[in-house]
Amino acid sequence: MTERKKYNVAVVGATGAVGEKIIKILEEKDFPIQELKLLSSKRSAGTKLVFKNEEITVEEATDDSFKGVDIALFSAGGSVSKRFAPSAIKHGAVVVDNTSAYRMDENVPLVVPEVNEADIASHQGIIANPNCSxxxxxxxxxxxxxxxxxxxxxxxxxxxxxxxxxxxxxxxxxxxxxxxxxxxxxxxxxxxxxxxxxxxxxxxxxxxxxxxxxxxxxxxxxxxxxxxxxxxxxxxxxxxxxxxxxxxxxxxxxxxxxxxxxxxxxxxxxxxxxxxxxxxxxxxxxxxxxxxxxxxxxxxxxxxxxxxxxxxxxxxxxxxxxxxxxLIKGAAWNTVQIAEKLIANNWLS
Amino acid sequence: MTERKKYNVAVVGATGAVGEKIIKILEEKDFPIQELKLLSSKRSAGTKLVFKNEEITVEEATDDSFKGVDIALFSAGGSVSKRFAPSAIKHGAVVVDNTSAYRMDENVPLVVPEVNEADIASHQGIIANPNCSxxxxxxxxxxxxxxxxxxxxxxxxxxxxxxxxxxxxxxxxxxxxxxxxxxxxxxxxxxxxxxxxxxxxxxxxxxxxxxxxxxxxxxxxxxxxxxxxxxxxxxxxxxxxxxxxxxxxxxxxxxxxxxxxxxxxxxxxxxxxxxxxxxxxxxxxxxxxxxxxxxxxxxxxxxxxxxxxxxxxxxxxxxxxxxxxxLIKGAAWNTVQIAEKLIANNWLS
The missing domain is CATH 3.30.360.10 (Dihydrodipicolinate Reductase; domain 2)
Structure with a gap:
């Protein structure tokens, strides 16, 4: 029996409606997580959330938050993505962004796995999650x-x-x-x-x-x-x-x-x-x-x-x-699906 | 100054949502009414409604209800229209029917006055009011x-x-x-x-x-x-x-x-x-x-x-x-509009 490889995952916007759904789905789908980092604005930092029976304290997102992170799931508004996605990429993370910040950027794949999973392969650090509708x-x-x-x-x-x-x-x-x-x-x-x-x-x-x-x-x-x-x-x-x-x-x-x-x-x-x-x-x-x-x-x-x-x-x-x-297929689940495909196809790096 | 001609009007389905709106609009528009007859099912008969500060007792609709009626406004469901519209016509009334009973009958004009007012002229006793949508x-x-x-x-x-x-x-x-x-x-x-x-x-x-x-x-x-x-x-x-x-x-x-x-x-x-x-x-x-x-x-x-x-x-x-x-343009007001056009154009007989 081989041990599944596990990943360090960050959720940016962890206390928002979609962030909470992402955390729930990561748990339900048994996503292969080594360490889960929950990030938010200064205002929500300090909130304690439970993941797989373990309490995790939400931290304020900073440029250094992404050290050692493999996959960063952003869902905190376009300006937060614009501010911190570059830091996440610099630290080697792949960003799945659930805001409109990068969706129409020609260098960013916009992905619904059932439709265009293969587009993920061409990512340059960011994959965008489309609008819910x-x-x-x-x-x-x-x-x-x-x-x-x-x-x-x-x-x-x-x-x-x-x-x-x-x-x-x-x-x-x-x-x-x-x-x-x-x-x-x-x-x-x-x-x-x-x-x-x-x-x-x-x-x-x-x-x-x-x-x-x-x-x-x-x-x-x-x-x-x-x-x-x-x-x-x-x-x-x-x-x-x-x-x-x-x-x-x-x-x-x-x-x-x-x-x-x-x-x-x-x-x-x-x-x-x-x-x-x-x-x-x-x-x-x-x-x-x-x-x-x-x-x-x-x-x-x-x-x-x-x-x-x-x-x-x-x-x-x-x-x-x-x-x-x-909030599920329209946001959190599609985001986690993209992360699953990144892993399953070895498209992380 | 000439006296406006006035008409005997019956409202069938007077206690329903559309019937009540019809009565209100007849009052607001000062429709030229000689006598207003309010008709309903046996169940609602006896209800007292107010028209121009006068109390009118709702009567059960029967074949004889339409004696002397010039204009009968039906809004009590298709089966009631099918049952009593022939009696109303036999007594000389013109029926404006706000149900689906006669709408697609090729001998019945289906009218929205802003669209096809002239179709009213060809009526054979019934003009249908279209579906609200x-x-x-x-x-x-x-x-x-x-x-x-x-x-x-x-x-x-x-x-x-x-x-x-x-x-x-x-x-x-x-x-x-x-x-x-x-x-x-x-x-x-x-x-x-x-x-x-x-x-x-x-x-x-x-x-x-x-x-x-x-x-x-x-x-x-x-x-x-x-x-x-x-x-x-x-x-x-x-x-x-x-x-x-x-x-x-x-x-x-x-x-x-x-x-x-x-x-x-x-x-x-x-x-x-x-x-x-x-x-x-x-x-x-x-x-x-x-x-x-x-x-x-x-x-x-x-x-x-x-x-x-x-x-x-x-x-x-x-x-x-x-x-x-x-309930207004989609039902009661369009019905009253058709009745107004019947009078204004001398299309009653």
């Missing part, structure tokens, strides 16, 4: 692209508040109570904490996720458009998106319309490739009202697909309803 | 069709629970309280009261509105597809839909993607025709985070449009976000 979409699109070709994607999203952080969760909870008690709702966080105006999310829908760009799209919509093309290696694929924040805590849902290249496909053809696709679970049976919902997908690692239908007026058009936990 | 969509599509031509519509909806009746409102409220108190949510109404399974709507999203059809689409989705083509007189227009129920009480929102026929259009061109369109209010300014939401549109009669954007990869593709109160 992008990850679940490309996981469902990839098998269709592989088997039938894709020419067009039009998506409307139904996104949970947890994508905007723990404060947004609290806001939804507080506003819901205020509304049900007949009180005025207080809006201070959503749609975007740093933006000029805030609107209630409880019992409402906000067609703005992240800030507006010059072209009228939000940054979230542009992430879905640009990241999808990069991950799938399809700069010519038409992709367009409308992103909407909704009053639920966990899981994003997406109404995705695609046009395939192949003629004469049926819903059964699409079902068949989705049933055999990595990371996808098909939940689609109208006769038993079977389809995924944000609540049914919560705390699970798969991407769930239902409501596959053929456009009645367009031979090559198909609908699907894609749901996944935005 | 269809009404607001065609109101926004019509000016675009008129000015630029339309070849394709792909819509994903975000629909309020009130579309499923007062019991669904209560269910959302109760489930929200249960969830916030850490109790298990009880689901007995949504997605469809008479269907086999029920799922929680609070803090969730249900991709099913009305029952599933043989082709995998729900009846709500088929209504949007078929009614849109009928109202707009465009059987050749590609229309496809995904309808989703969400945890808010009032107003439906729709992420609508269209392809126009004309080349070279900009967002400003679309804005211009929407700004001048009947029944539409443009609320679209990314620089000030201005866009409609279900809460902002509630209790208003207009169809609000925001987030107009051009597809970055398709010259003729445009997005828009369309929101309207599903």
């Amino acid at each position: 992008t990850i679940q979409m490309v996981t469902a699109l990839k098998p269709i692209q592989d088997h039938f070709g894709l020419s067009r994607v039009i998506v409307s999203t139904y996104q949970a508040v947890s994508g905007a952080g723990a404060q947004a969760n609290n806001e939804l909870e507080e506003q819901s109570k205020q509304y049900l008690n007949g009180e005025e709702m207080q809006a201070e966080i959503l749609p975007v904490k740093g933006d000029k105006k805030h609107y209630p999310i409880a019992f409402n829908a906000l067609p703005q996720i992240d800030v507006f760009q010059e072209n009228g799209y939000t940054f979230e919509e542009m992430k879905m458009i640009n990241e999808t093309k990069k991950i799938m290696h399809t700069p010519e694929l038409s992709v367009t998106a409308t992103c909407v924040r909704l009053p639920f805590f966990t899981s994003h849902a997406e109404s995705i319309y695609v046009e395939v290249e192949k003629d004469g496909l049926s819903v059964k053809d699409i079902w068949e490739v989705l049933e055999n696709a990595d990371g996808v679970l098909l939940e689609d049976d109208p006769s038993t009202q079977t389809y995924p919902t944000p609540l049914s997908a919560a705390n699970k690692e798969e991407v769930f697909v239902g409501r596959v239908r053929k456009d009645l007026d367009h031979e090559k058009g198909f609908h699907m309803w894609v749901v996944s936990d935005n | 269809t009404i607001q969509m065609v109101t926004a599509l019509k000016p675009i069709q008129d000015h630029f031509g339309l070849s394709r519509v792909i819509v994903s909806t975000y629909q309020a629970v009130s579309g499923a009746g007062a019991q669904a409102n209560n269910e959302l409220e109760e489930q929200s309280k249960q969830y916030l108190n850490g109790e298990e949510m009880q689901a007995e109404i949504l997605p469809v009261k008479g269907d086999k399974k029920h799922y929680p709507i609070a803090f969730n999203a249900l991709p099913q509105i009305d029952v599933f059809q043989e082709n995998g689409y729900t009846f709500e989705e088929m209504k949007m597809i078929n009614e849109t083509k009928k109202i707009m007189h465009t059987p050749e227009l590609s229309v496809t839909a995904t309808c989703v129920r969400l945890p808010f009480f009032t107003s439906h929102a729709e992420s609508i993607y269209v392809e126009v026929e004309k080349d070279g259009l900009s967002v400003k061109d679309i804005w211009e025709v929407l700004e001048n369109a009947d029944g539409v209010l443009l609320e679209d300014d990314p620089s000030t985070q201005t866009y409609p939401t279900p809460l902002s549109a509630a209790n208003k009669e207009e169809v609000f449009v925001g987030r107009v954007r051009k597809d970055l990869d398709h010259e003729k593709g445009f997005h828009m976000w369309v929101v309207s109160d599903n």
Whole structure:
């Protein structure tokens, strides 16, 4: 019996919503860890977290934090990644970055293992984890692209508040109570904490996720458009998106319309490739009202697909309803998956 | 000064959510009423409602209820319309029916006054009021069709629970309280009261509105597809839909993607025709985070449009976000509007 090689792993942003999920998944998946280093801002340093029944004190991230670290999982915001990823690389660590800081950098692979695992091999120290809404979409699109070709994607999203952080969760909870008690709702966080105006999310829908760009799209919509093309290696694929924040805590849902290249496909053809696709679970049976919902997908690692239908007026058009936990496959699990692939393929150095 | 002619009006389903809104709007718009007859099922008969400071006792609808009635506004479910609309017509009334009973009947005009007012003229005793989600969509599509031509519509909806009746409102409220108190949510109404399974709507999203059809689409989705083509007189227009129920009480929102026929259009061109369109209010300014939401549109009669954007990869593709109160323009107000047009154009007989 050979001893598995073990690695020194750092989690940057350990006390955040995604950081906590990463630590939980590292434990559940029995990731081969020699030493786990939990890092945060000065404010959260000193917090004690438990990993495999052992208490670990969270330390403030500094340039020296990464000495001896093999793999550094960043999930503390783009500015923290920009500040400390270079130090981590200098000390020999490979960074898996779950922020938008490096995603569109042409020297940085942007990876969903089910879609483009091989891209990890070309990393120069950083692998980027895509945006949550992008990850679940490309996981469902990839098998269709592989088997039938894709020419067009039009998506409307139904996104949970947890994508905007723990404060947004609290806001939804507080506003819901205020509304049900007949009180005025207080809006201070959503749609975007740093933006000029805030609107209630409880019992409402906000067609703005992240800030507006010059072209009228939000940054979230542009992430879905640009990241999808990069991950799938399809700069010519038409992709367009409308992103909407909704009053639920966990899981994003997406109404995705695609046009395939192949003629004469049926819903059964699409079902068949989705049933055999990595990371996808098909939940689609109208006769038993079977389809995924944000609540049914919560705390699970798969991407769930239902409501596959053929456009009645367009031979090559198909609908699907894609749901996944935005903090798990959409963030923490995809990050840990990339780290697993780094090890399994000897792509660390 | 000439006296306005006045009419005997019956409201069938007077104690329901839409019936109550109809009575309120008849009062607010000072509809020329001689006598207002409020009708209901046996169960609700005897209820006293107030119209213009006068108490009116709701009576059980019978075949004889329609004697002397000029205009009968039906909103009590398809089976009630099928049962009593013939009696109303026999007594000389014109029926405006807010159920799905007659909508696709080729002898029955299906009308949104801003779109196809002239169709009312050809009525044979019944004019149908379209489905709520269809009404607001065609109101926004019509000016675009008129000015630029339309070849394709792909819509994903975000629909309020009130579309499923007062019991669904209560269910959302109760489930929200249960969830916030850490109790298990009880689901007995949504997605469809008479269907086999029920799922929680609070803090969730249900991709099913009305029952599933043989082709995998729900009846709500088929209504949007078929009614849109009928109202707009465009059987050749590609229309496809995904309808989703969400945890808010009032107003439906729709992420609508269209392809126009004309080349070279900009967002400003679309804005211009929407700004001048009947029944539409443009609320679209990314620089000030201005866009409609279900809460902002509630209790208003207009169809609000925001987030107009051009597809970055398709010259003729445009997005828009369309929101309207599903019980007002989506039901009661459109019904009363049709009745107003019947009178204004002398189309009663």
